[in-house]
Amino acid sequence: MSFSPCPDPVPGNAESVDAIETLIVPRAVDLGGMEVRRALPSTKRQMVGPFIFFDQMGPAEFLTDQGIDVRPHPHINLATVTYLFDGEIRHRDSLGTDIAIQPGAVNWMMAGRGIVHSERTSEDRRQNGQKLFGIQTWVALPEDAEERDPAFKHHGVSDLPIISDHGVEARLIAGEWMGASSPLQTASETLYADVQLQSGRSAPIDANFEERALYTIGGNIEIAGQSFGPNQLLVLRPGDPITVKATEDARFMLFGGSPMGGPRYIWWNFVSSRAERIAQAKEEWRQGRFTTVPGDEDDFIPLPENSGKPRRATGGVVYP
Template identity: 55%
Template sequence: MTDDLILQTLLPVTHDLGGFKVHRTLPAKPRTMVGPFIFFDQMGPAHLQAGNGIDVRPHPHINLATVTYLFGGAIGHRDSIGSDVRIEPGAVNLMTAGHGIVHSERSPEDERGRGPELSGIQTWLAMPEKDEEMDPAFEHQSAADLPMLRDGGVEARVIMGDLWGLSAPTTSYAQTIYADIVLAPGGSVPIDASADERALYVALGEATLDGMTLEPMTLYVLRPGTTPTLRSGAGGRVMLAGGEAFATPRHVFWNFVSSSRERINEAKRAWKAGAFPKVPGDDKEWIPLPEVPLTVSYP
């Protein structure tokens, strides 16, 4: 039955970032992308000590879109096109890097006093080649903006794309599906078969797929065309991600994604030379270009 449903199973690589852990399932050696998704990180869940917080200093991106979605806590986002937004659970931040953007992510001051909570998913989307060098852009959709399926012990928020007859307002460049599925004990929901490539990820709790147990923090790439049912006996939270298959590969080095290796090398030189734009209100520090980054996948 497993082979009938599951095309590939991707195990996480866990990084301890001091106070919280990040579990990364994309990119992986066996597989780089699922639809346009080329990076899949779970942050936490964690509760940081009072007075502390996350401080991801300004850093650059090119030729991708980042998607930040929280289960708990809050993150302050600032970027080089002037965005200054607080993201909270159920909302989505979509930052399109285009030909180049710089941003920082920090715990808001009002969260630090009591010790910030951190729990959520950050993904990157590869861009179609025609859109890679577009102007940078930023989009925030509140939790109330995103459609919700409520049926049979399920609350499934559609973050991007079209699922279960619902359509999210979030911009998609390639055909994309992305949903946050919260299953009450005994809840179930069918998995839509419309996308070329799909994957399921149990972020919290437990779930089964047509009776097969899904391990937490593991990305299960589904076989195309199947319509299995996701269930949970005790309750769980599962992310569904995917979309159209890309015909050409994407290269990844650190925070840079592109269809061109030379374009990534140009971005590396530009960041080292200080040629990227600054983040208004957060321009006193930055992350240097690493010699050997944690994220690299040159096909």
């Protein structure tokens, strides 16, 4: 699909240009009862560190008997990371995993050579309706990890470290930051944190990671004299530490890490360093050769037809 043009940092503001390498305003798409804002991949940027896909889900409010129903679908050569601010999603996959993810917890699903999963609202949640708000990202895997056996790991809200320091409160999802270390084991150097700042407070973003970005969730932040509101992806210029200041209570996702050794191809739900691997996965899904999801075997998302060849990650993504 195509993406809306993304504005550059403010012309004439040298400090802003020095601090922000790329600014991306995601395009909002209505997926039927829930708005999704897709920040990566973009025409402006392929990846930030290993992050190749970044979706904001909601905020949405479902009435009684409503919810999400993402039918079983496949992934290869990537890891999905689901993180919620509000609501609940029931995850089931072809490994036999059946678990509800709730706010502050994290689901890490490594597709490796191939996995199938579904994401739905549970029957209990449908009875009373619910809100849903969160982030789903895809992380590209190093080439030597792309074809590993699939795996799933859940870390509950109490498993992830909380950083609390002078008006800064952050939950560290992956990697190391401000002296804390997450238990989540990733396939490459990865940083991922949910950061909340009280008005007037600041958080340092050091230069330990080669590629870093912020995605603004709420409130207003200031970097090098430039102000940014919600729903913007700010790719930080590498090499220099920066400071993020909240001009009102604010929340953002901090993410990044080491870049992949080369570009990735992306088509529908498939990511790989090799276009021919995606072609193979397409044929395997078409022929029903992926393993099914226990308890969810009778439903699936068909392979999109006439949606083009795999492209390098510059925006050629098909919504499921």
